[in-house]
Amino acid sequence: MYLIENYTRLPVRFVRGEGVYLYDDKGKRYLDFISGIAVCSLGHADPDLVEAVCDQAKKLLHVSNLFENPWQEELAEELVREFWTEGRVFFCNSGTEANETAIKIARKFWRDRGEDRYRIITFRNGFHGRTYGSLSATAQERFQDGFQPMLEGFDYAVLNDMESVKEVFTDKTGAVMLEVIQGEGGVNECEPGFLKSLQEFCREKGLLLIVDEVQTGIGRTGYFYGYQGYGIEPDIITLAKGLGGGVPVGAVVVRKDLAKVLTPGTHGSTFGGNPLACRASLTVVRKVRKLLPRVREVGEYFRKRLEELGAGRVKGRGLMIGLDTGTNCREVVLKALERGLVINCTAGKVLRFLPPLIVEKEHVDQAIEILKEIL
Numbered sequence: 393m394y395l396i397e398n399y400t401r402l403p404v405r406f407v408r409g410e411g412v413y414l415y416d417d418k419g420k421r422y423l424d425f426i427s428g429i430a431v432c433s434l435g436h437a438d439p440d441l442v443e444a445v446c447d448q449a450k451k452l453l454h455v456s457n458l459f460e461n462p463w464q465e466e467l468a469e470e471l472v473r474e475f476w477t478e479g480r481v482f483f484c485n486s487g488t489e490a491n492e493t494a495i496k497i498a499r500k501f502w503r504d505r506g507e508d509r510y511r512i513i514t515f516r517n518g519f520h521g522r523t524y525g526s527l528s529a530t531a532q533e534r535f536q537d538g539f540q541p542m543l544e545g546f547d548y549a550v551l552n553d554m555e556s557v558k559e560v561f562t563d564k565t566g567a568v569m570l571e572v573i574q575g576e577g578g579v580n581e582c583e584p585g586f587l588k589s590l591q592e593f594c595r596e597k598g599l600l601l602i603v604d605e606v607q608t609g610i611g612r613t614g615y616f617y618g619y620q621g622y623g624i625e626p627d628i629i630t631l632a633k634g635l636g637g638g639v640p641v642g643a644v645v646v647r648k649d650l651a652k653v654l655t656p657g658t659h660g661s662t663f664g665g666n667p668l669a670c671r672a673s674l675t676v677v678r679k680v681r682k683l684l685p686r687v688r689e690v691g692e693y694f695r696k697r698l699e700e701l702g703a704g705r706v707k708g709r710g711l712m713i714g715l716d717t718g719t720n721c722r723e724v725v726l727k728a729l730e731r732g733l734v735i736n737c738t739a740g741k742v743l744r745f746l747p748p749l750i751v752e753k754e755h756v757d758q759a760i761e762i763l764k765e766i767l
């Protein structure tokens with residue numbers, strides 16, 4: 393009634409969750425295979441996460457970035473520990489903010505060197521967020537329509553096509569930004585060979601390689617960071633979604649020598665990395681690390697069972713899986729919901745599965761039974 397109707401909402405009211413299950417206001421139970429779009433990595437009401445959040449709420453919710461913040465320091469150390477080289481971290485509150493930060497760092501990196509290399513190459517069907525920098529980086533008309541003019545300086549290439557990258561490269565290009573698996577774009581995987589060539593190209597031309605790990609990061613693909621599964625070494629990665637397990641938090645991890653681009657006063661966030669968010673995220677990060685072998689195993693099993701269904705092409709890695717049905721899949725989502733399975737349809741025809749990282753094979757079996765009935 394009083395809400396702006398910018399979302400197409402499904403007719404269900406979830407009021408409670410436990411593990412991989414959600415419950416609506418009538419007490420009906422649902423198997424959650426979307427996790428708030430890759431957010432609730434530990435499932436719902438994880439006792440350790442609940443404990444951390446409640447404990448911190450009793451002590452101190454927020455402290456300004458005018459002051460020291462030991463929770464940020466502790467979390468940053470955990471995030472850098474998983475990075476391929478020495479790194480530094482900036483905290484914000486969402487994926488789009490993390491990407492804005494990455495874009496600002498890339499631009500200022502070159503400005504500081506007195507070079508006019510402000511342009512960034514991004515990829516068709518990518519998704520980087522809704523604020524102007526991130527939206528301009530998002531090479532999809534359906535998100536940009538009506539909001540032009542976009543921010544200057546983005547050139548769009550085609551995923552898995554090195555020639556298209558070389559075509560849009562100019563002497564003003566300073567960075568390349570991409571997802572190793574495009575999430576919103578339809579669970580489109582980068583070919584390992586393409587990423588290797590892209591990394592080589594970046595090194596040859598001195599370009600910064602930015603990997604948007606907002607969806608692929610923090611265990612989703614079976615690796616702590618999605619890029620680790622491809623053997624590349626990005627200069628900057630951006631994180632959000634699963635990082636807080638449901639508490640809003642975003643982060644940017646950069647190679648140590650890039651950290652000096654953001655000198656005091658050049659960038660900031662009021663809420664970014666507040667104690668509540670950091671305590672939640674610390675719990676998530678430490679628990680996800682132990683879940684990685686299981687994410688791979690259950691992910692493989694899920695893929696195999698989906699392939700057996702024979703209802704389309706199966707895509708993705710770990711617990712970031714798509715089923716390209718070839719036709720509009722909105723009906724399937726509604727029917728699944730009726731039968732107590734929460735899934736999502738992206739890019740029009742790709743059923744997307746993003747279960748909590750704690751999901752087990754028996755839950756996969758339950759989901760497959762429901763999908764079998766519908767497809």
Ligand SMILES: *Cc1c(COP(=O)(O)O)cnc(C)c1O
Nearest residue numbers: 486487488519520521575606607
């Ligand atoms: C969801 C998403 C974003 C945007 O994150 P918000 O928290 O909604 O701003 C950016 N990049 C990728 C890859 C995403 O999946």
